Amino acid sequence: MEPLLEVKGLTKRFGGLTAVNRVDLAIRPGEVVGLVGDNGAGKSTLIKMISGVYQPNEGEIYFEGRKVDITHPSQARDLGIETIYQDLALAGNLDVPANIFLGREMKRSLLGGLIRVLDQQAMHDASRELLETLDVQFPSLTARIDNLSGGQRQAVAISRALYWRAKLLIMDEPTNNLGVVEQRKVLDLILRLRDQNIPVILISHTMHDVFAVTNRIVVMHRGRKVAEKRTAETDHQEIVQYMVGALDDSRVTEEPA
Amino acid sequence: MALDATTEVRAPAAARRPRTFEQRSILVLSQVWSWLFLIVLIVFFSFKGTGFLSVRNSQNILVAITPIFLMGLGQTFVIIAGGIDLSVGWVMGLASVVSAIVIRDTVKLLTIEAERQGLSRVFEQVFTAIGAASYPDVFAIILGFTLGIGVACFAGLINGVIVAKLRVPPFIVTLGVSFVARGVALLLSGGNIVGEQPRLLRDIGNESLFYLVRGEQKAFYILHKPELSGNALRLLDRILPWPVVVWMVLAIILAFVLRSTQFGRHTYAIGGNKEAALRAGIAVDRHIIRLYILSGFTTGVAGVLNTARYSGGSSIAGDPLLMSSIAAVVIGGVSLFGGSGRVSGTVVGALIIAVLQTGLVMMAVEPFWQFVVVGIVVILAVLMDQARDLIVGRAET
Numbered sequence: 001m002e003p004l005l006e007v008k009g010l011t012k013r014f015g016g017l018t019a020v021n022r023v024d025l026a027i028r029p030g031e032v033v034g035l036v037g038d039n040g041a042g043k044s045t046l047i048k049m050i051s052g053v054y055q056p057n058e059g060e061i062y063f064e065g066r067k068v069d070i071t072h073p074s075q076a077r078d079l080g081i082e083t084i085y086q087d088l089a090l091a092g093n094l095d096v097p098a099n100i101f102l103g104r105e106m107k108r109s110l111l112g113g114l115i116r117v118l119d120q121q122a123m124h125d126a127s128r129e130l131l132e133t134l135d136v137q138f139p140s141l142t143a144r145i146d147n148l149s150g151g152q153r154q155a156v157a158i159s160r161a162l163y164w165r166a167k168l169l170i171m172d173e174p175t176n177n178l179g180v181v182e183q184r185k186v187l188d189l190i191l192r193l194r195d196q197n198i199p200v201i202l203i204s205h206t207m208h209d210v211f212a213v214t215n216r217i218v219v220m221h222r223g224r225k226v227a228e229k230r231t232a233e234t235d236h237q238e239i240v241q242y243m244v245g246a247l248d249d250s251r252v253t254e255e256p257a
Numbered sequence: 258m259a260l261d262a263t264t265e266v267r268a269p270a271a272a273r274r275p276r277t278f279e280q281r282s283i284l285v286l287s288q289v290w291s292w293l294f295l296i297v298l299i300v301f302f303s304f305k306g307t308g309f310l311s312v313r314n315s316q317n318i319l320v321a322i323t324p325i326f327l328m329g330l331g332q333t334f335v336i337i338a339g340g341i342d343l344s345v346g347w348v349m350g351l352a353s354v355v356s357a358i359v360i361r362d363t364v365k366l367l368t369i370e371a372e373r374q375g376l377s378r379v380f381e382q383v384f385t386a387i388g389a390a391s392y393p394d395v396f397a398i399i400l401g402f403t404l405g406i407g408v409a410c411f412a413g414l415i416n417g418v419i420v421a422k423l424r425v426p427p428f429i430v431t432l433g434v435s436f437v438a439r440g441v442a443l444l445l446s447g448g449n450i451v452g453e454q455p456r457l458l459r460d461i462g463n464e465s466l467f468y469l470v471r472g473e474q475k476a477f478y479i480l481h482k483p484e485l486s487g488n489a490l491r492l493l494d495r496i497l498p499w500p501v502v503v504w505m506v507l508a509i510i511l512a513f514v515l516r517s518t519q520f521g522r523h524t525y526a527i528g529g530n531k532e533a534a535l536r537a538g539i540a541v542d543r544h545i546i547r548l549y550i551l552s553g554f555t556t557g558v559a560g561v562l563n564t565a566r567y568s569g570g571s572s573i574a575g576d577p578l579l580m581s582s583i584a585a586v587v588i589g590g591v592s593l594f595g596g597s598g599r600v601s602g603t604v605v606g607a608l609i610i611a612v613l614q615t616g617l618v619m620m621a622v623e624p625f626w627q628f629v630v631v632g633i634v635v636i637l638a639v640l641m642d643q644a645r646d647l648i649v650g651r652a653e654t
Contacts, residue, residue: 074538089536093529093596094522102526103537105519117517 001028002065004199005050005081005168010059012045019045021223022059027168029197032190034210034231036203037220038243043203046220047170050201051083052076064167080167086176088157092146096138097123099145100130100160130159134189151182158189162198169193170201175209187213207236219243224250280648287645291588291605291638298609302616309619312469312494316501318611320566323500324349324575326607327559328582329589330504330511331413331552333603336586337515338548339528339595340420340427344435345556345582348412349575351442352560356405357451357570363397364455394455405564406557412438413553417546442572451570462565465495466502500562507555512600524548528595581610584631588638592646609634 003026012020020042027033037043048054050061052070061068063079070076076083090099098105101123108119127141136155138148145153154174161169171190175183183206190200190213204210210217211231219227219242227242227249241247302309328345335342367384387396412434419430468478472492476483485493497505515521523544526534535541556575563574587593588609589602613634614627 073536077538087532089530089533091526091529091533091596094525098522098526099533102533103523103539105522107519116519118519118522120517 001030003028003062004064006062007050008060008062010046010049010056010061012042012049012054013057018223020049020056023220023223023225025218025225027199027201029199030194031215032194032200032202032213034202034204034214034217035220036205036207036210036217036239036243040222041220041243042223043220044172045223047083047172047201047203050076051081051170077164080165081170082161082164082166082168083170084154084157084161084172084174086173088153090145090153090156093144095144096131096141096148096156097127099156100127100163102160104164126163127159130163131155134159134162134192136189149182150178151185154178154182154186155189158193162193166198168199168201170203172203173205174202175204175206183209207239210239211236221245221248226250283644284648287641288590290641291590291602291609294634295605295609295612298612298616302612302619306616306619309616312496314615314619316465316494316496316498318608318615319501320498321615322585322607322611323504323562323566324559324578325582325585325610326504326604327507327555327562328575328578329585329603329607330507330600331548331555332582332586333589333591333598333600334511334515334524334548335427335552336591336593337528337595337598338524338545339531340545340548341583341593342413342416342431342549342552343428343579344412344416344431344438345552346576346579347435347438347442347572348409348553349556349560349563349578350572351412351438351445352405352409352557353564353574354442354446354451354570354572355408356401356561357454357564358401358445359404360397360401360455360458360564361451361453363400364393367393367396394457397455398458398461401564402561405561406554409553409557409560410550411553413550413556414546416553417549420549421542421545439572439576446570446572448572450567451564452568454564454568458565459568461499462562462568463495463498465498467496469494469496500566503558503562507558508600508604511551511555515600520544520547525596528597581631582607584635585610587635590638590642592642593639606638 006024006026008024009022010020010024011018011022023042023046025033025046035043035047045054049056050070052073052075055071061070063081068079070079070081073083091102094102097120106119106122106126107116108122109115110117124141131138131141134155136152136159138152145156148156158169174186174190178186187209190202193200194213202210202214214231217227217229217231217234217239218225219229219239221243222245226245227239227247229239238247242249299310308314328349332342332345384396416427416431416434419425420427464482466480468482470476470478470483470485470489470492471494474489474492483493515524523534523539526537526539527541527544531541560575564570567574585606586598586603587606589598589604589606591598591602610627610631613630614624617627617630618624
């Protein structure tokens with residue numbers, strides 16, 4: 001199948017440091033790709049180039065077969081690339097619909113279009129519908145985000161991305177700081193997204209999670225992609241060896257095909 | 258599959274567990290205590306002081322809160338968004354002085370032939386074209402109010418731009434602007450009251466929407482002041498004086514804006530989590546600038562109403578009220594950490610302060626006690642806010 005996202009030779013330098021060094025990566029609909037590596041391996045820098053936070057020094061990004069320049073996070077979002085960061089970027093003092101629609105609120109006209117007010121009811125209904133398709137239930141949508149559990153917040157963040165027609169989801173440590181039961185539920189959400197043909201790039205330190213939901217695992221070490229394995233054909237042991245630099249496939253894959 | 262709310266996560270555990278009766282009580286109390294306190298105060302003073310609940314006294318209280326409430330109104334928005342505006346006191350004085358000078362000089366210009374000699378032909382023609390010479394007072398007041406409020410909005414613009422674009426803490430920026438406004442206001446007025454104001458201005462500041470005549474000739478008038486003189490004047494009560502009408506209308510409009518519009522929603526979002534607001538694509542800088550302009554606007558209205566009420570511009574009118582206006586906002590339940598609060602709360606907060614002042618005076622208590630009481634109430638308000646946060650959890654924001 002045609003890749004939804006393909007990056008070729010992506011490189012980012014900060015002064016003398018090469019944070020990401022000629023990385024190739026392709027994501028197809030219906031798959032979950034794990035991106036793993038030790039701290040400072042370049043995972044974050046790589047996804048920040050895809051989500052428009054950083055601009056690459058070299059290399060190309062193709063989205064839906066077209067070459068794209070992503071110079072701003074809003075541009076990535078317009079393309080359909082949504083990134084859910086660890087801190088989720090939710091306003092804790094607002095309720096669920098307010099967060100899902102934050103910055104893009106539904107409005108209705110009063111007094112013949114003279115003034116435009118928030119359409120709270122429509123946003124509430126749309127939020128409930130959306131959360132139902134994700135099979136997530138909330139006791140009350142009007143609760144402040146502060147009062148929700150970590151898993152529920154994750155669901156709100158994912159819903160927000162989905163409502164705005166995300167075609168690709170990048171998730172940074174989504175199960176961090178969650179209880180065991182909630183971790184399981186977030187992983188279920190990722191699988192459900194995959195089944196709805198929305199591919200996910202999952203960044204995680206938790207090997208267990210990565211093996212539970214991914215189809216492929218990409219390992220980075222010191223800015224380079226050192227391995228790309230089918231999840232079914234590898235194991236924890238091997239991945240960890242790639243992560244610490246004991247194994248390295250990059251000399252092989254670096255050759256032009 | 259349901260994501261249940263029972264698992265341990267990073268937010269405070271207290272937020273997860275079902276609430277106990279005591280927690281519920283504190284939560285409810287933290288939301289309604291200021292209303293209760295206001296009612297208790299009114300009941301208390303009604304029994305203690307004769308005539309506290311009279312029409313005249315209630316109207317006096319409503320008039321008295323005008324500057325405190327208007328300064329607190331814009332401040333409510335600014336604080337909800339996580340900022341603070343310390344410049345409102347002197348900016349109000351500046352607006353008062355500017356409006357008074359403009360009104361005084363414009364009336365002179367339009368009515369005294371000799372003054373007009375120096376005027377260029379263009380102005381002469383413009384004045385004639387809009388009929389300013391036929392209604393010099395009306396024209397002068399419109400111009401004076403516009404420029405007075407305009408100068409306050411400009412101070413807000415400066416505040417906003419420095420806070421949002423140059424990332425200077427609002428406490429410092431608005432303190433600096435406060436000093437500048439103080440200097441300019443004193444320079445313009447020479448430290449004196451700017452008098453020589455038209456009679457129409459005094460009427461705007463003191464006449465009212467309704468009139469009530471007590472006693473034998475009991476009567477109620479709408480928009481029409483009965484002709485009375487001498488002792489009969491004592492029986493005349495003004496109901497809803499114009500400054501009260503102005504602050505009430507502004508309170509209703511801005512309460513609606515905060516509650517029901519995108520502008521209000523974004524104000525809360527910025528106060529709750531600025532980073533989230535940014536990532537959601539909200540133009541945070543521009544919004545913050547608008548909030549400080551709004552604060553300048555309501556402060557400017559307070560300034561020009563002060564000019565109208567006392568028929569003169571006073572540079573020092575606002576400064577003593579700055580702390581009271583912030584106290585009104587805090588008593589009204591606006592969190593100084595940003596993210597929560599309502600306009601109605603600020604109305605109640607301002608009323609509590611004015612009721613305390615008036616009530617203590619009527620009880621012949623040394624008036625300085627009011628500061629002691631207001632201070633205690635402010636601290637009580639913040640404690641209530643924190644008690645609520647312990648229960649609902651402020652989490653990471």
